[in-house]
Amino acid sequence: MISAHVTTPKLIGSWIALLVLTFLSFGTSRLGLGEVELLIALSISVAKTLIVLFIFMHLVEQRFANRLIVILTFLFIALLVSLTVADPLTRKTFPPRPDPAAHPYP
Amino acid sequence: MSQATIDADTRPGALGVGAEHPDYLRADSGLRSWLLTKDHKRIALMFYVGVILFLGLGGTFALVLRTELLTPEQTFIDANTYNQMFTLHGITMVWLFMIPAIPTVFGNFVLPIMLGAKDLAFPRVNLASFYVYVLSAIILLGAMLAGGADTGWTFYVPYSTTSPTAVTWMGIGIFVNGISSIMTSVNFIVTTHTLRAKGLSWHRMPLFVWASYGTSIIILFATPVLGMSLLLIAIDHTFGLSLFNPRFGGDPVLFQHLFWFYSHPAVYIMILPAFGVISEVVCSFSHNKPASYRAIAYSSLGIAFVGFFTWGHHMFVAGLSEFDAGVFGALSMFVAIFSAIKVFTWVATLRGGSISFATPMLYFLWFLFLFVFGGMTGVAVATQSLDVHWHDTYFVVAHFHFIMVGGTLTAFLAAAHYWFPKMFGRLYDERVGLLTSVAVFIGFVFTFLPQFLLGNGGMPRRYFTYPERYQWLNVLSTGGAWLLGAGLILALGNLLVALKWGKRAGPNPWGSRSFEWITASPPSKHNFEETPEIERSAYEYTLSEEVARERAKAR
Amino acid sequence: MNDLLRTILFLPRQASTIAEAIDKLHYFVIIMTMGGALLVTLIGGWFLFRYRRTAVQKDPSRRMLGTTPAIWLEAVVVLGLFGMFIMWWVIGFWQFMAIRVPPENALEIYVTGKQWMWKFAYPQGANSISTLYVPAGRPVKLILTSRDVIHSFFVPDFRLKEDVVPGRLTTLWFEVKEPGRHDIFCTEYCGVSHSTMRGEIIALSPEEYERWQQGKSPGPAVAGPLDLRPSVVTEYEPPEPVNMVRQGERAAAEQGCLRCHTLDGTPHLGPTWAGLYGSTVPLEDGSRVKVDEAYITESMMDPLARIHAGYQRIMPSYLGLIRPADTSAIIELMKSLRDVRPKPGAQAPWGTVTIPETREGGQ
């Protein structure tokens, strides 16, 4: 069952990779790129998460069932976030109109 | 017709696997052996008692509600009590009855036996799940006594955060209840993965297992979201967290998103196990393999998956953006397809069978009508322009009661009769069973068909008083509710009587090929001495019963 | 046919222009639903009878063990059904968009829901409680908001409904076909007296409506079926003779708007209101925005969100401090000033300004 084994050098390597990615993320956030920044930061976070999942959490050497759980988890979070956020973001743009509903009102 | 058609297994010596051991009911005695048991069958029975009690409580609330609605103005309770009643009816029925009902009682009892396992993967977690359920029930009952709640089971903000009732404790109670559900579902999934008997591949499993698997996946991923949203309500109610408070720019619609992300899949948590039961009942009584095993099995997973995409159709008029409404409307149509596949496959399974007409089969017939009608009105209310009129009227009430009562409760009753011989080793009275089934159906139709018309007429739900023009339909509905209540009590009485005075049942009174019927009725404590070796699927009706038994070697 | 089905299905009158189209879809959907359920049940029942065990034992040829059932048939039926469902969706969504997008020239009326009554504010300054007067044969756009919890504005005769959400403005539009009276229900549970939160829409002929607006006929007599009277008619408030624009001027003075904004185009701390409504103004971030109700409301409630270029970020938020009626009155005031030309060459005078202390979130 265990095909790829997680070894000490691999663990140390991933640790260093995680720290490097952390500082990369920190560095890009200082550049002042605006909205793209968030996207970059989140992509880096996803990369870090994958390292933690596959190496630290040994997903690389486990059965598919466990990976399936991870896939489903991410899928459902993505679903929840995207379909929920689509609501406020499209209130004014579809159909295009000045929509008083998008604004706070006592 | 009734008794003659049941091939009661009367051959001497054929007492089923494990008959030489004392059955699980007699294996140990004393209160301790029940309360601290790790036996999945005993835990199932304890859940059985619990859910029946809460069915009674929720049903009582419902009868009070219906009686109050006999007249357009106040009949015998005041508005406040009425509002409390429908809230408590919803909370009790959804979280204390519907969601645990089939999985924790029949799932717990038969799922391990179906897989040829001695127990669930985590027996202690299973017991803990029961006690967490009891704890949640105590919290909820305590909250009912200490102020109740008048928010409706949907807990919409900002009303729920400002309501002077015990909303906080209701929220916490439901949160705890969710933990219990999650524990059961983790157990089911792990058991299905790791404890299948030798040779029992995925495509040989009984269809009930597939349905339970799908249900468990929904519970696992949807319940935490409900837990979080109710926790936010509870904290808001007590400490003023104000995350949805318009004063600070919060949007009450966001709460509805979170709530329905759980509560729409929750509908499938309630109906999927019912599908599982119906699949078993249909195949067992028509002595036929399912017209398409894979269609039923995969559509369970399909429903579990697609059920997550459709929550927005509860919010078409709630201030949802038109774009989101369109997306959710289209996605909602897909779920109906999976349900349709199931229904057609069941009907096709009947064709060419050899059908014995016992009580569970009659319940199946009711289920067919009620579920198809309820399900198609579901597609109707997901049609946006129609939903604008129907939303939050009695039409919606009638629709989901067709699914929940007409679907799940009917299937629960079918399961209660179908597995009764397995659980208690006795047969119930078939004639009384058929009669009560008819009473339940007629009562149901009279209760909820008029409510469709009320909804068309525009009567909003949760109305304590209503315009006079709606009265005659309400009177019909109330009458039906009483009949339904009476039918349920009679059905329960019939089963209780059979518990002591019923005829002894053999291991396989229905002549089913599914694996839980290999063991003795009632099964011994460990179900099987050794893991069985399975060389056939659960629906091999082309084989004679002896051959079928040989190809599922068990000891 | 229409009337027959409508009566059988217990549907109320089709009083709005879109009601009939919606009902046609309704008939189709409900007939298919009922028919589908009956068909499936009958086929199931027929199989139950034909393949009953006693009969099969007598005549084993009925038993079709091991025959492959017609999966293609199921596939065809399922695909057909799916096609039908998608058709429902297409028509339903089409109609939904028609329900949701108001025409340009609609008459705007502000609706405020509170526990447990409806309040209506008309552009010309009139107010009413529980009874909404609208002209027949003309599109009316309701701008809805709530003072406390979520309510829902439901008119069964129009087949229309929209939730009334605190903190937001939602809209609903309709065109009544002819004069008459129609029920308003609240359909979002809102507390003890939820079921008595009812009201009435009285549609008047355009002439009658005009007369009513001028205060000449406070309670026009309109024929309508008896049972359509709301069971609880709360207080009736005769339309105020006060003009909405006057009310706006009063509110603007009371709220202190006029300390920074002028009405005649004189430059001051904030943009002048003269000619502002309907114009397109530059924003700080370089984009431009059309000054409409949405932008004005936003600027009152959340002024720093999108600030007019060239002005300081000094305006306090009025969120929670100003009544909705005043908000709409101020907007009406600004509308009335849309044709006043601002004085040319004016720039904001940069003076030393103390930032007004805000009370936002202070509790």
Added chain:
Amino acid sequence: MSAQRLAEQFETLEKQDHAARLGMWMFLGSETLLFGALFAVYAYYRGMYPSEFVQALHHNSVALGTTNTVVLITSSFTVALGVHFVREGKTRLTAALFALSTLFGGVFLVVKGIEYAHHIHENALPGGMYSFVEQPPAGVVLGITLYWFMTALHGLHVIAGMIMLAAVAVLCLKGRYGTHRFVAVENVGLYWHLVDVVWIFLWPLFYLTD
């Protein structure tokens, strides 16, 4: 020893261990959805009030947040090492590494506490208690409330994880775990990694917002 710990319903130890791992993964998946709901709230409000959110989170100390990120990643690394060594039977090393990870968890909480104290001092409190006069607009309060709620919930998970890590460290010393039995150690490790993963997302959302 290993025969004893095989529960009656399992055929082999391998299956039993697989069951324990799968159960843990499912629990973690469920737990993640708990945070998922809050991420959805965050995304929804950030979409509605982009500039207010930036403003609200502006005074979060990036330095402290980044320190915490490094601390938590390192603790995750030590836990991973510990799990690695328990499989090789070096239980004393595992105990030491887990104790070190618990210590890192403590450092994380102390830094978080310093931040909280700073916020309390500024009156940047959640919900109705908010009274940080410099930042009035509506969305800001939501940003601060979310910050408090999400980090506090994460903090609770850190505390729970620390208790489990410490318990496993003690049991390792007592010789409960070793080459014959390590799935429980793995599962506690998995839990701690989840805490780390959640923080990996919280950090950019609440600290790198300028």
